[in-house]
Amino acid sequence: MRLFSPIASRVFRFYYDGFRDMSQWGRKVWIIILVKLFIIFIILKIFFFRDFLNKKYENDAQRSEYVLNQITNSNYTDD
Amino acid sequence: MIENVDMSLVDWSRAQFALTAIYHWIFVPLTLGLSFLVAMMETVYVRTGREEWKRMTRFWMTLFGINFAIGVATGIILEFEFGTNWSNYSWFVGDIFGAPLAIEGILAFFLESTFVAVMFFGWNKVSKKFHLASSWLVAIGANLSALWILVANAWMQNPVGMVFNPDTARNEMVDFWAVLFNPVAVDKFLHTIFSGFLLASVFVMGVSAWFLLKKREEWMAKRSILIASIFGLFSSLMVALTGDSSAKTLAVVQPVKFAAFEAHYTGGRNAGLTVIGLLKDSDRNIGEKKEKDFVFSIKIPNMLSIMTGGDKDVYVPGIRELVTGGNNEQNILSVEKKMENGRIALQVLNDYKNAKKANNKEQIESVRNIFRDKSFIDNYFRYFGYAFLRSPEDAIPNVPIAFYSFHLMVMLGFFFIAVCAISIFLLLRGTLQKSRWFLWIVLLSIPLAYIASESGWILAEMGRQPWIIQDLMPVSQAVSHLSVGSVMTTFILFAVLFTALLIAEVSIMIRQIKIGPKHQEE
Numbered sequence: 001m002r003l004f005s006p007i008a009s010r011v012f013r014f015y016y017d018g019f020r021d022m023s024q025w026g027r028k029v030w031i032i033i034l035v036k037l038f039i040i041f042i043i044l045k046i047f048f049f050r051d052f053l054n055k056k057y058e059n060d061a062q063r064s065e066y067v068l069n070q071i072t073n074s075n076y077t078d079d
Numbered sequence: 080m081i082e083n084v085d086m087s088l089v090d091w092s093r094a095q096f097a098l099t100a101i102y103h104w105i106f107v108p109l110t111l112g113l114s115f116l117v118a119m120m121e122t123v124y125v126r127t128g129r130e131e132w133k134r135m136t137r138f139w140m141t142l143f144g145i146n147f148a149i150g151v152a153t154g155i156i157l158e159f160e161f162g163t164n165w166s167n168y169s170w171f172v173g174d175i176f177g178a179p180l181a182i183e184g185i186l187a188f189f190l191e192s193t194f195v196a197v198m199f200f201g202w203n204k205v206s207k208k209f210h211l212a213s214s215w216l217v218a219i220g221a222n223l224s225a226l227w228i229l230v231a232n233a234w235m236q237n238p239v240g241m242v243f244n245p246d247t248a249r250n251e252m253v254d255f256w257a258v259l260f261n262p263v264a265v266d267k268f269l270h271t272i273f274s275g276f277l278l279a280s281v282f283v284m285g286v287s288a289w290f291l292l293k294k295r296e297e298w299m300a301k302r303s304i305l306i307a308s309i310f311g312l313f314s315s316l317m318v319a320l321t322g323d324s325s326a327k328t329l330a331v332v333q334p335v336k337f338a339a340f341e342a343h344y345t346g347g348r349n350a351g352l353t354v355i356g357l358l359k360d361s362d363r364n365i366g367e368k369k370e371k372d373f374v375f376s377i378k379i380p381n382m383l384s385i386m387t388g389g390d391k392d393v394y395v396p397g398i399r400e401l402v403t404g405g406n407n408e409q410n411i412l413s414v415e416k417k418m419e420n421g422r423i424a425l426q427v428l429n430d431y432k433n434a435k436k437a438n439n440k441e442q443i444e445s446v447r448n449i450f451r452d453k454s455f456i457d458n459y460f461r462y463f464g465y466a467f468l469r470s471p472e473d474a475i476p477n478v479p480i481a482f483y484s485f486h487l488m489v490m491l492g493f494f495f496i497a498v499c500a501i502s503i504f505l506l507l508r509g510t511l512q513k514s515r516w517f518l519w520i521v522l523l524s525i526p527l528a529y530i531a532s533e534s535g536w537i538l539a540e541m542g543r544q545p546w547i548i549q550d551l552m553p554v555s556q557a558v559s560h561l562s563v564g565s566v567m568t569t570f571i572l573f574a575v576l577f578t579a580l581l582i583a584e585v586s587i588m589i590r591q592i593k594i595g596p597k598h599q600e601e
Contacts, residue, residue, distance in 0.1 A: 018200025025141065025591055026199070029148035032583055039576060040152055040159075048569050049159035052166035052559040060247070067170040068248040071556055072429050 091566040092164045092558050097540070098570060099156050101533055102577035106150025106584070108532050111225060111272055112279025112314070113143045114218035118211070119306055125211045135299045137202070138596035139283065140214075142588055144199055149584040154228070156573070164566065168547050168557030173249035175241055175258060176231050183227035190220030222272050229271055233264035235548050236539070237332040243460060245431045245450050263332060266325035267539075273317040274535060277495055278528040280311025284502060285525035286592055288518040296595050297512070304521075305506055312499035318492055323386060330387045330395070333549060336542035338398045339478045340485035341383060344370050346397035346405065352382035355486060358479050365402050366472030371479065398478070402471050414471035417550075420458060421465030427455075428463075464551045476544040484538040491531035498524055 022030070053063045117140050124132035158180065161169045169176070197205060197213035205213075234240075240257030241250040252258060284307045290300035329337040338344070341353055344361075356376030363370045381391035388395075396411055404413025427449055434442035449455050468474060498521060505511040511518070543549060547557040 014200060014204060015196065017204070018196065023141075025145065025587060028587055029145055032580070033148050033151065036149075036576075036580065037152060040155060044156065044569075044572070045159060048565070048572070049156075049163045051162040052164075052561070053170060054162075063170060064246070064248045067167055068245075068428070068432055070167045071171065071248065071552070072425060072432055 088561065088563050088566065089555050089558050091563055091570060092561075093554065095164065095566055095570040095573065096157070096160055098577070099153075099160060099573055100536065100540075102573075102581065103150070103153045103157060104533060104536055105529060105581065106146055106153060107225070108271075108275035108278040109146045109282055110143070110150060110221050111275030112277070112310075113139065113146065113282065114214075114221050115276060116279055116283055116307060116310060117143055118214040118218045119310070120303075121211050121214050125207050131298060132302075134596045135303065138299065139303070140198060141591050142286070144195075145584060145587050145591065147195065149580050149587075153577070153580070164559050164561065165547070165557050166559040168552060170249060171552060171557070172234075172548065173241075173244075173247070173251055175234055175238075175250055175252050178252060178255070179227040179231045179258075183224050186220060186227070187224045190216060190223070194220065222275075225272060225275075226268050229268045230259055230261070230264045232539075233261050233267045234258055235546075236267075236543060237261055237263040237328075238548055238551055242456070243450060243463075245428060245446065262328045263325075266321060266328050270318060270321040270325050270535075273314045273321060274532055276314035277311055277318055277492075278532050280307040280314060280499065281495060281521075281524050281528040283307035284311065284498070285522045288521040289592070290595070291512050292515060292518050292522065299596055301506065301511065304502060304511065308499045308502035308506070311495065312503065315492060315496045315499055319496070322489070322492070327387060333543065334396060335398060335401050335474060336476060336481065337387075338396065338401060339476050339481040339542055340538060342371050342373070342478055342482045343383065343395065344397045344399050346395060346400040346409070348384060348392050348394050349381045350383035350387075350395040351378035351380045352386060353378050353486070355490070356482075358482060365399055365475065366470050368472040368475055370399070371482075398475055402474060414465065414468070414474045417462040417465040417474075418468055418471065421462040421467075424455070424459040424463045425466040427459070462550055464546060464548070464553050464556070467553050467556055468545070473545055476542050481538055481542040484534040484541065488531050488534040488538060491527055491534075495524070495528065495531070 019030075053066065057063045057066060117136060120132060120136040120139060124136050161176075194213040194216045197210060198217055201210050201213060238250070239261050240254035241252050243249075244251050258264070284304050287300035287303040287307070290296045291304075326337065342356070342358055343350065344363075353373075354377045356378075357374040358371040359374050361370040361372040383395050384391045384393040387393055394409060396405060396409060400409065400411055402414045404416065405411035427446060431443065431446040431450075434446060450460070465474070501517060502511065502521065505514050505517060545553045545555070547554045
């Protein structure tokens with residue numbers, strides 16, 4: 001732990017100073033990154049892009065059965 | 080195609096994926112190439128110790144950073160779409176897609192995120208050599224990330240190294256090295272990264288040309304053009320070389336796509352390569368689809384045969400033979416025969432499904448054994464997707480899109496070879512600055528590089544149609560049963576989000592370019 005702490009502290013300091021002394025364009029793109037990540041992971045993922053099979057079925061066996069039905073769904077089989 | 084799938088759902092899902100992929104690809108190639116150019120410039124700085132090189136490196140690093148930051152995570156949306164819009168496909172591909180994408184995620188996170196921070200925050204905080212090593216590692220990491228994505232895409236073009244497990248309805252990877260060294264993956268990776276290097280070179284040359292036209296930052300602009308034009312010339316020649324190798328591979332693994340991008344309908348020996356041409360509907364049909372004729376074309380005699388097999392006497396099958404089947408000498412399996420074989424594979428899978436429902440253990444085991452049989456895999460299951468085609472001509476992609484995207488890409492590729500070569504020539508003669516006409520051409524080439532790059536992807540993906548996984552799964556089978564309205568909504572959301580990101584990128588970049596390297600130390 002003693003050995004780790006100075007390294008962790010230096011790493012923290014490195015990032016802290018980096019963000020603190022960031023240029024104007026850097027601040028702008030970080031705002032864009034944060035807004036983008038919010039839209040992608042909060043709005044899009046939660047409200048629009050829930051995993052279709054995970055949402056519909058509880059376990060892999062049910063998912064397998066569903067997909068098996070889907071990929072064997074053709075007018076050319078006897079089924 | 081199967082009749083119970085709403086084609087408008089398929090079309091909207093495709094349009095949504097295409098929109099996301101096209102926008103995502105606006106950001107990626109510049110990152111791939113500019114990272115290397117920045118690392119090269121920094122290497123000169125570290126070796127010479129001259130501050131001008133440091134300013135120059137920091138200027139291009141700023142533009143790299145803007146592009147990187149705006150583009151980062153835009154590819155995640157494609158992964159969301161796999162799970163939501165293409166659930167059958169996502170399940171069917173199993174760990175083959177998951178494994179390369181997971182490696183990509185880890186690489187991207189650890190290599191890029193760590194060393195990008197050193198690149199931008201580390202000036203004056205770490206040693207020159209450590210900073211330089213970080214810049215090179217960012218470049219290598221970004222390109223290695225691309226490798227895994229391209230390996231996954233190559234598997235869709237040429238599925239290898241897996242077996243289908245009827246129990247889970249998934250393909251399972253049995254040979255990681257076959258997936259990694261899939262000939263399509265090797266060609267695609269090299270072709271794609273070199274095209275990224277070329278695009279970045281054109282970008283650096285174009286921006287530098289603007290400085291020269293404005294008579295600003297001439298020292299930096301001339302050296303930037305020199306490095307970028309040498310890197311660009313090398314990359315453009317490699318793009319041509321890997322493109323040739325890629326075409327040879329496609330002629331074997333995706334012959335219909337290969338014939339489509341040359342609009343090569345009638346097979347034969349001494350086949351000519353079309354340099355340029357204009358297509359129109361023909362009087363001849365393949366099934367219900369009209370063939371295409373050339374209104375005019377310029378061809379290099381024998382070249383298609385030579386490029387495909389190294390000899391002008393090599394037979395190159397046309398779309399017609401590939402669909403209807405060749406004679407015995409040509410040994411081409413017709414699409415109709417593939418449809419028959421695919422339906423047999425489908426019937427076996429249905430038998431398995433019914434045996435499971437009836438809990439008939441003997442039959443379950445018997446069908447499992449069929450799926451382990453190499454002869455069944457090679458002769459029947461490999462054509463599984465053909466079971467869902469309504470008629471043989473469904474196997475033909477949109478020929479005009481494949482033809483025009485291919486020829487546009489190739490023509491622009493040769494144009495860039497010329498631009499880079501002329502640029503080096505004028506620099507060596509010392510007349511680049513006076514050649515304002517050429518500087519304008521270089522500046523206006525920036526959007527052309529993006530058009531060429533996107534054309535390559537349009538060819539790769541549209542040329543593979545009707546397949547999402549070549550021969551195994553048509554696009555119509557892969558789609559999730561969502562409401563068309565919800566897919567349209569997300570399409571519009573993406574169009575707005577990505578357009579906003581693009582506008583943000585372009586405006587911040589233009590501002591930083593106008594500021595120039597003077598204030599990069601801030």
